[in-house]
Amino acid sequence: MTWREYHxxxxxxxxxxxxxxxxxxxxxxxxxxRHYEGVPVLDLPADPPAPESPASDGATFLSQLLFxxxxxxxxxxxxxxxxxxxxxxxxxxxxxxxxxxxxxxRGLKDWPDGLYHYRPSSHMAEQRALGEFDITGSDAPxxxxxxxxxxxxxxxxxxxxxxxxxxDVGHAWQALAxxxxxLGVDSKAIVDFPDDDIAQAIRxxxxxxxxxxxxxxxTEGRPDARETVWYGGQANALSMEITPYPRIDAIHxxxxxxxxxxxxxxxxxxxxxxxxxxxxxxxSFGQVARARRSALDFVGGPQTISLPQLSALLANAAPLLSxxxxxxxxxxxxxxxxxxxxxxxxxxxxxLVRTGDQRVAAAGLSxxxxxxxxxxVAFSMIGDLDRAARAYGDRGYRYVHFEAxxxxxxxxxxxxxLGxxxxxxxxxxxxxxxxxxHVTPEQGQVVYHFAIGYPVADPRRHA
Ligand SMILES: Cc1cc2nc3c(=O)[nH]c(=O)nc-3n(C[C@H](O)[C@H](O)[C@H](O)COP(=O)(O)O)c2cc1C
Numbered sequence: 001m002t003w004r005e006y007h008x009x010x011x012x013x014x015x016x017x018x019x020x021x022x023x024x025x026x027x028x029x030x031x032x033x034r035h036y037e038g039v040p041v042l043d044l045p046a047d048p049p050a051p052e053s054p055a056s057d058g059a060t061f062l063s064q065l066l067f068x069x070x071x072x073x074x075x076x077x078x079x080x081x082x083x084x085x086x087x088x089x090x091x092x093x094x095x096x097x098x099x100x101x102x103x104x105x106r107g108l109k110d111w112p113d114g115l116y117h118y119r120p121s122s123h124m125a126e127q128r129a130l131g132e133f134d135i136t137g138s139d140a141p142x143x144x145x146x147x148x149x150x151x152x153x154x155x156x157x158x159x160x161x162x163x164x165x166x167x168d169v170g171h172a173w174q175a176l177a178x179x180x181x182x183l184g185v186d187s188k189a190i191v192d193f194p195d196d197d198i199a200q201a202i203r204x205x206x207x208x209x210x211x212x213x214x215x216x217x218x219t220e221g222r223p224d225a226r227e228t229v230w231y232g233g234q235a236n237a238l239s240m241e242i243t244p245y246p247r248i249d250a251i252h253x254x255x256x257x258x259x260x261x262x263x264x265x266x267x268x269x270x271x272x273x274x275x276x277x278x279x280x281x282x283x284s285f286g287q288v289a290r291a292r293r294s295a296l297d298f299v300g301g302p303q304t305i306s307l308p309q310l311s312a313l314l315a316n317a318a319p320l321l322s323x324x325x326x327x328x329x330x331x332x333x334x335x336x337x338x339x340x341x342x343x344x345x346x347x348x349x350x351x352l353v354r355t356g357d358q359r360v361a362a363a364g365l366s367x368x369x370x371x372x373x374x375x376x377v378a379f380s381m382i383g384d385l386d387r388a389a390r391a392y393g394d395r396g397y398r399y400v401h402f403e404a405x406x407x408x409x410x411x412x413x414x415x416x417x418l419g420x421x422x423x424x425x426x427x428x429x430x431x432x433x434x435x436x437x438h439v440t441p442e443q444g445q446v447v448y449h450f451a452i453g454y455p456v457a458d459p460r461r462h463a
Contacts, residue, residue: 007445
């Protein structure tokens with residue numbers, strides 16, 4: 001299976017949705033938390049200080065890093081059943097959270113070198129091994145290994161689930177990278193690693209796949225120099241039964257091969273609208289990261305956002321744009337005629353593609369989800385999948401989706417910082433989006449949708 005075969009086979013169309021209706025098997029819903037049973041569990045101090053005051057001891061520093069990137073930050077209650085479920089700092093399609101956070105540490109103060117798995121349900125670290133782990137061939141004091149448990153997403157989204165796993169990793173990567181930045185340390189993502197070697201080195205359960213490594217630097221200390229001691233731990237079963245999805249196993253296998261050729265430059269262009277200077281938010285990173293939520297829907301009108309606010313949203317996404325092109329469905333932005341625009345990041349310009357009210361089109365293209373029409377602005381992220389594949393082979397398919405998720409994450413936080421709400425949208429009619437936006441196959445394909453506006457109150461929200 002090639003990336004193209006997988007992508008084409010998992011497009012949504014009116015016909016594909018009618019042909020293959022799906023009933024969720026609630027009794028078999030995957031457990032939202034992975035635990036490695038039978039290992040020592042180390043406390044990460046609860047309610048750590050804000051990231052602006054980075055701690056010098058390892059436990060509090062790790063607590064800060066995770067509290068502002070991956071911890072539980074709220075809960076919701078289903079009114080009809082009273083069932084309560086957790087929400088986290090990082091978003092996830094269907095709140096199913098396929099991404100697990102593992103990390104190795106080296107030379108942190110008062111924290112044993114070893115291999116850990118983050119347990120978000122209690123904000124603790126499961127100690128899977130003691131000793132030194134060389135994951136990236138560097139001396140980074142912390143290296144995260146972000147993994148995907150595809151089954152969590154497959155249970156609901158079936159063959160399309162691999163796309164969402166990749167988006168999810170992109171969100172988690174940015175959640176960690178931005179928390180690191182707020183703590184005053186650097187991070188570097190590594191995506192071209194030998195998957196099977198890493199999986200073996202940290203003894204992952206077969207249902208977990210390593211997807212992205214993130215080195216964190218700036219807290220270097222002296223390693224413990226101790227012998228490796230393995231606790232390992234027994235990974236909990238997530239469901240009673242697991243339905244195989246051979247198409248996902250096949251695309252995952254295809255994307256394991258590492259190719260590194262020259263990356264052709266991204267297209268450049270210009271637009272007639274020069275974006276104004278951005279508005280600044282006064283909220284701190286810690287407040288914003290912990291308050292971020294997905295809007296269920298947006299207030300349809302008449303409140304607008306300003307052009308400097310839109311400018312701030314786009315400026316946050318711009319540094320990551322490499323394989324992704326942003327198309328905007330502008331519904332209610334002061335000083336901008338409703339219509340479709342393309343964003344050119346090089347000079348912060350918008351190019352008008354078509355004028356007219358886009359609310360029905362944006363909602364319709366997002367599988368009829370009203371929120372894309374009720375937002376102030378919605379987005380189609382067009383991924384240059386061919387260019388990525390020319391540079392990185394099938395593995396490039398992962399990278400484009402990581403980038404989309406990461407951009408989505410920056411948009412979430414930028415919106416929250418401005419007092420707005422946002423929602424990532426993985427469901428759209430692929431081919432209809434291409435037709436509507438006049439995107440040619442050479443230019444790319446839609447990989448993610450997004451919406452930003454004034455959120456409606458959420459009756460399920462608890463904390
Ligand atoms: C990749 C991705 C795709 C998503 N797709 C949709 C969608 O199509 N419709 C929707 O209403 N929410 C969508 N969401 C939002 C999730 O439902 C939301 O993140 C999840 O319920 C957790 O809530 P939280 O973001 O408030 O933590 C998506 C989120 C992600 C990360």
